[in-house]
Amino acid sequence: MRISAKIERRAFTTTTSTSNGTVTGLAIRYASASRDLGGFREIIQRGAVAESLANPEVDQIALWNHEPRLILGRRSAGTLRLNDTVEGLAFEIELPKTSYGDDVRKLVERGDLKAMSFGFTVVPGGEKWTTRDGVKVRTLSAIQVHEISLVSDPAYPATLVKMRSTPKQRFLALRRLRAR
Numbered sequence: 001m002r003i004s005a006k007i008e009r010r011a012f013t014t015t016t017s018t019s020n021g022t023v024t025g026l027a028i029r030y031a032s033a034s035r036d037l038g039g040f041r042e043i044i045q046r047g048a049v050a051e052s053l054a055n056p057e058v059d060q061i062a063l064w065n066h067e068p069r070l071i072l073g074r075r076s077a078g079t080l081r082l083n084d085t086v087e088g089l090a091f092e093i094e095l096p097k098t099s100y101g102d103d104v105r106k107l108v109e110r111g112d113l114k115a116m117s118f119g120f121t122v123v124p125g126g127e128k129w130t131t132r133d134g135v136k137v138r139t140l141s142a143i144q145v146h147e148i149s150l151v152s153d154p155a156y157p158a159t160l161v162k163m164r165s166t167p168k169q170r171f172l173a174l175r176r177l178r179a180r
Helices: 050-054 097-112 167-179
Strands: 008-013 022-029 038-046 059-062 069-076 080-084 088-094 114-124 127-132 135-140 143-151 160-161
Touching: 022 097, 022 114, 022 143, 050 080, 050 143, 069 080, 069 097, 080 143, 080 160, 088 143
Parallel strands: 038 135, 059 143
Antiparallel strands: 008 114, 022 088, 022 160, 059 069, 080 088, 114 143, 127 135
């Protein structure tokens, strides 16, 4: 499969909660329109990443703000898990025990960092342009995902980021609710 060389990046707004160092959420939400991306909006169709995830030659990584030196996880290392769901591209990142890994955890817990972005290339034939109500719309049906990033400024308003809770945290939260 031949893929164009220019990597594009898109971002989504998300929600957050606390956990044990594993960040989860949706890096891409299907059928959700982007903000204006400079004269057009973009929609990613369900299943657009399926071939990308099946391609063993592509080793997706998780970054902080698209910064290659701030690696949060890597698919081949098992510290980044990606799953193509009905809603979109779901992820789990086991944050590293580094200064920036701790920073990301704290920022997600506080709700300061609650958006996702992704870097991708369009698979040949994987895009269609239309006009809806005078607005150009780019619909993507096949993309190669290269990276996902936790970011502060999203292009798509519908992603999800949260910290995964441990069984003990879930038990304690349930006990607090029952005590009320």
